[in-house]
Amino acid sequence: MLARRLKLRVLRAPVIERVPGAAELPFAAATLAKHSSFDAIICIGVVIAGDTNHHEIIGDSTATALLDLSIAKKVPVINGILVVNNLSQAQARAGDEINRGKEFAQAALEMAQFTKKWKTN
Numbered sequence: 001m002l003a004r005r006l007k008l009r010v011l012r013a014p015v016i017e018r019v020p021g022a023a024e025l026p027f028a029a030a031t032l033a034k035h036s037s038f039d040a041i042i043c044i045g046v047v048i049a050g051d052t053n054h055h056e057i058i059g060d061s062t063a064t065a066l067l068d069l070s071i072a073k074k075v076p077v078i079n080g081i082l083v084v085n086n087l088s089q090a091q092a093r094a095g096d097e098i099n100r101g102k103e104f105a106q107a108a109l110e111m112a113q114f115t116k117k118w119k120t121n
Contacts, residue, residue: 022047022081023058026065033073039115040108044080044101046090059083076111080104 015038019028022045029041043066049055062081070077082100084090093100 021045022062025081026062026069029066029077030069030073033069033075033077038075039112040076040078042078042080042104042108044104045082047081047083048087048090049083049085055083074115076108076115078104078108078111 015032017028017032019025025043025045029043032038032041043062045062047055047058059081063079066077066079066081080100082090082093084093092098
């Protein structure tokens with residue numbers, strides 16, 4: 001998980017916290033949102049499909065939890081959890097041509113700026 005603090009024009013190094021799996025990301029994000037003043041939180045994970053629909057349950061439940069957290073705490077929480085069918089699909093989304101991590105970071109920066117704009121105006 002990546003959480004970034006933004007000050008008006010000063011970017012600080014990201015804070016990175018690791019958790020055991022994607023299902024634990026909402027709790028970790030909630031803990032960060034409660035105990036710190038981050039301008040945005042990015043949760044990054046990969047859930048690869050298996051023989052059951054467990055990957056769909058994890059994908060749906062974490063998406064809902066992260067969205068609810070974002071609204072409740074009024075902090076952008078970017079859902080960077082990829083739900084894919086196999087490892088090659090995950091790798092294809094983390095390369096040069098498609099880089100979801102970069103897109104998640106950009107979304108966090110844009111939402112942090114949006115939030116600051118409307119907090120001060």
